[in-house]
Amino acid sequence: MKKFIVLLLLSTNVLAAPQNLEVWLLSNPKVTQLLELLNRPDFKKQALTVKLECQAMGDYCFDPQFGLYKQDDLNFNVKVSDDTGPSIPSGKSVDRDLISCDSSNYFDVFCGKAKLEAKPSKSVIDVWVDTSSSMREYDHTTPDGSCHRKSLITKLDQSCGFNQKLNVMMFDTSIKQAGEISSVCNNQGLNDYKKLMDWIERSDAKSLIIITDINEYHKEFTDYVESKHGKIRGDKEPFRASQMIELADQLAKSCK
Numbered sequence: 001m002k003k004f005i006v007l008l009l010l011s012t013n014v015l016a017a018p019q020n021l022e023v024w025l026l027s028n029p030k031v032t033q034l035l036e037l038l039n040r041p042d043f044k045k046q047a048l049t050v051k052l053e054c055q056a057m058g059d060y061c062f063d064p065q066f067g068l069y070k071q072d073d074l075n076f077n078v079k080v081s082d083d084t085g086p087s088i089p090s091g092k093s094v095d096r097d098l099i100s101c102d103s104s105n106y107f108d109v110f111c112g113k114a115k116l117e118a119k120p121s122k123s124v125i126d127v128w129v130d131t132s133s134s135m136r137e138y139d140h141t142t143p144d145g146s147c148h149r150k151s152l153i154t155k156l157d158q159s160c161g162f163n164q165k166l167n168v169m170m171f172d173t174s175i176k177q178a179g180e181i182s183s184v185c186n187n188q189g190l191n192d193y194k195k196l197m198d199w200i201e202r203s204d205a206k207s208l209i210i211i212t213d214i215n216e217y218h219k220e221f222t223d224y225v226e227s228k229h230g231k232i233r234g235d236k237e238p239f240r241a242s243q244m245i246e247l248a249d250q251l252a253k254s255c256k
Helices: 002-016 029-038 148-160 181-185 193-201 219-227 241-255
Strands: 020-026 053-057 060-063 067-069 079-081 125-130 166-171 175-177 207-213 231-233
Touching (some): 125 241, 148 166, 148 241, 166 181, 193 207, 193 219, 219 231
Parallel strands (some): 020 231, 053 079, 125 166, 125 207
Antiparallel strands (some): 053 060
């Protein structure tokens, strides 16, 4: 009987995770522009003085201002850091891992915000969009309220229908459904890759695309995605926000 219960729990856990999972790690456009400049045949590399920080990530380096790059691509010295990778700054006024809903409080500002809505997904594609403050560097919102995340969702809306076959969620330290397409250009709050892993684990989406930035390039997170047979874009080659629109038609095919 005990074996049966264990097997039932394991099978339920497997079914809860998305069938298809992709994570897009956006890099700062600066790193791509720099590498394109260095690869130009008429460019004299010795004439350029660039100070890059190298936070070792396997065969790659990470610089907070430039994103992920191969050190072999650069013919000048970089400052090597002992850090294993970017980390999320700790909260000062509240422990983000302890956000919960306390029914004894008359009003809890964090009540339920850290919980994924438990309703069956009827969509064909689920897109989770990072709207934390760090996205300002990777997908800047223009004065008219536009951004590359909005362009992607608008394109998918034409074939899938916003919050119909296409389910759009926004996240920072909490996750919620996007009420309108323009809201995906918000850039405020913090994020937590450990919460993101928990939300993925409890998602019943058929196909899940997660748009976040290179700051979420943590070994624990990438190992988790790989354990779910997920695909990661931007971990080995820079992936700019402007490139997302190029994948819209491919994603939209599943809605037709």
